[in-house]
Amino acid sequence: MRVYRSGLLISGTVGLVALVVSVIGAYDGEVGDGLTFYRAFFIATLFAWGTIATSVCFNDLHGRGTNTAFLLLPASALEKTSSRLLLYTVGMIAYLLLYTTFLSWVLEGINTLWIGEHRALFSPLDGVGWSLVPHFLVAQALFFLGAAWFRKVQFVKTVASVIGIWIGLCIIAVSLAYMVGPQRCLNANCLEFPFLEWVTDAAPVAYFYLLPPFCWFVAWLRVTETQVSHGI
Numbered sequence: 001m002r003v004y005r006s007g008l009l010i011s012g013t014v015g016l017v018a019l020v021v022s023v024i025g026a027y028d029g030e031v032g033d034g035l036t037f038y039r040a041f042f043i044a045t046l047f048a049w050g051t052i053a054t055s056v057c058f059n060d061l062h063g064r065g066t067n068t069a070f071l072l073l074p075a076s077a078l079e080k081t082s083s084r085l086l087l088y089t090v091g092m093i094a095y096l097l098l099y100t101t102f103l104s105w106v107l108e109g110i111n112t113l114w115i116g117e118h119r120a121l122f123s124p125l126d127g128v129g130w131s132l133v134p135h136f137l138v139a140q141a142l143f144f145l146g147a148a149w150f151r152k153v154q155f156v157k158t159v160a161s162v163i164g165i166w167i168g169l170c171i172i173a174v175s176l177a178y179m180v181g182p183q184r185c186l187n188a189n190c191l192e193f194p195f196l197e198w199v200t201d202a203a204p205v206a207y208f209y210l211l212p213p214f215c216w217f218v219a220w221l222r223v224t225e226t227q228v229s230h231g232i
Contacts, residue, residue, distance in 0.1 A: 002060075014045055015103055022107045026115055038122035042100045043132050046093065050136060054088045054143040055155035061226060062151040077224040081148075085216055089140060093133060097124040134208050141212035148219040 018041055025037070060066040073080065100122050108118035146158030 010049060011099060014041075014049070018103060019107060019110075022111065023114075026111045026117070037119055038100055038104050039126075041103075042096055042122070045100075046096050046133075046136055047139065049096075050088065050092045051139055051143045052155060053092070054140050055147050055158060057084045057088055057144070058147045058154075058223070061148070061223065067226075071227060077227050078220060081216075081220040081223045085144065085219075088144065089137060092140075093136075100124075137212050138207060141215035145215040145219045145222075148222040 022037070060070045070080070075083075101124055104119070104122035108121060111118045142162055143155065143158050146154045146161065150157045
């Protein structure tokens, strides 16, 4: 409830942007039966708004003037962490599904009155946007951890940290391949690399099923640590 005005302002802004793009597309004759327009709107808004909003979801924890109220809130660290987690995962996805559906009704009503044609209406049950939701959960988990870990400029610091870790992992992978590769080539004529096959199979599991819970767990530990140290 503390940030509902910001939510309404952002909703109105993205709605106006969608209206302008829709009107321009209708004027250029790009109104058809496809769902591409609203699917792209839903995914783009989910990733842009969802990650930015998540990155600042613990501002009251880090603020000098607000952390006292956060610490005195009669709830455990687990409750304070899980409430924000649910709000910016389940809550964000559900809200944008409903908002995109409502927006499609309004915009296509305008197109129908203006040019007599309209796009296919967006439906939360069409299933197309759901294929990218797991990737959003991974991105959200990283920014959720960054929101709990960093005190200021959380979004930028999280992006920089992810890039730095990715570069470090690439360097380690290249180094291991350089050390193991020549020996394997001598012994097996470069035909078999069971280790690489195992990594290829394990990477999606770690990405989708291990990384998000790990980030959420570390974020909870960070909130618990902050409460124990009285927000210092």
